[in-house]
Amino acid sequence: MNQQIGGKNNKKKPTMKDVANRSGVALSTVSHVINGTAPITEEVKRRVNQSIQELHYIPNALARRLRQDRTHMIGIIVPDISNEFYSKTASTIIRHFSNDGYTTVMVDTGYSLKRMQKNVDTLIEQRIDGLIVLGGGNDEHILNHAAETGVKVLLADRHYEDYPSVEFQYQEYMDQTICYLHEKRFRKIGYISESLDMVNLQERYDGFIQAMKKYHVRINPDWIITDRWLQLEKMDSGKVVMQELIQKLEGYDMPEIIIASSDMIAIGIMDALQENGYHVPEDVGVIGIDDIALARYCRPSLTTIRQDYEVFGRKCYATLKRYMEHNLRQKHYYIPGKLVIRNSIRKL
Structure with a gap:
């Protein structure tokens, strides 16, 4: 953790990452130079040691000593x-x-x-x-x-x-999914996800957008939702978010397919659709991601992207x-x- 050093300039204590950036090498290379845990060329050693001196970086000697015994x-x-x-x-x-x-x-x-x-x-x-x-x-x-x-x-x-x-391979399986839907002539496709703070969620979303563009499927912003509330209690929050979307669209211009970023959100979406008089999949189809055990046993059984x-x-x-x-x-x-x-x- 970077700690603040008191004083007039309130500078951050230099880290190993700072040394790596200044030396133009990987973080692991700096670690190997400091700990002597891998063969490193003399030129790279020189650059790393020079950066250590210039930044006044002090390695965590205690932590290194503790690391000697597994x-x-x-x-x-x-x-x-x-x-x-x-x-x-x-x-x-x-x-x-x-x-x-x-x-x-x-x-x-x-x-x-x-x-x-x-x-x-x-x-x-x-x-x-x-x-x-x-x-x-x-x-x-x-x-x-x-x-x-x-x-x-x-x-x-x-x-x-x-x-x-x-x-x-997020991009690959999103491409596979949109390709399948495109071949089946689905053209109105929505996407509901937790907020994109997590790297995997951002990459699933990016894969969805790239595939939609690749297969020339119109991206309707009304059918794309990212909401932090969906992180926890996913089935309940998925149901509420879908109910809000139904009310917003007032029954008009509903998507034919909704892809959810997780199976639990998808199951909540199906529940909201059915409670509001929509038939799944006749009116609106739903696809999840993960292939949890419940996906096989809910009604209708959930189409999903299996992550083994x-x-x-x-x-x-x-x-x-x-x-x-x-x-x-x-x-x-x-x-x-x-x-x-x-x-x-x-x-x-």
Whole structure:
């Protein structure tokens, strides 16, 4: 965490990221130079050490000493443990690490950066070897702080700069979905999502917009909603947001298809439509994302984009373990999603 130094200029304490930027190298390269954990060319060492001197950067020596002995403990950060995708992914990660003798500590931030900062600080104090951050966004200062102390950080369902990451191919599966709808001659397509603060939500939205443009489908701003309230209690809030949209449109010019950024929001949307006299999928079709268990059993069963939490969690485990134990850092790994057609859209 960047701390303010008192004084006339109130300057920020320089960080390892500042050294990396000044040297023109990756954050991990600075860490390797300081800790001697990988072969680095003399020219790069010279640039990094010069930047350290010029910025008066002081490495966290205590943290480095603590890092010399491994604890076989990892932390997992989730934004919302009630979200089935996050909970099942975390469960998969925990199971694999437990089989290898690791202790795992999972914390739920409730989408709060303040809570995330406090929890990460606590995990660092407990000397975790690795940290998996599921989802999230606008938290770069927290990630950098953890990395500076020697914690191996893995980002899951998102990416950021030179941190290793495992994520889904958002653009590809949004393209697949819009292509399918276009081929079935659906032309009135809406999108309802939580606010776009989280990286994965922003990329799903961007993928939707790019695909709509690619297939020349008109983008109607009345049918696109992003709302922070949808982050929690997704089914209830999805229902309310859809009711508000129905009232706004007054029954006219309704979309033929609504894509929701999660299955739980999609189920709330279907409930609102049915309560207001609309038939799903005859009047309005609904598509979710995640393929949670409930998607198969609600009525009508929900068409959704499947994100395989077992494959995803296993890849997170393998990538972080390799990074912690052998310092082998795969930059980005992408997992494909799959459109699963069920009964919530018309079969034209």
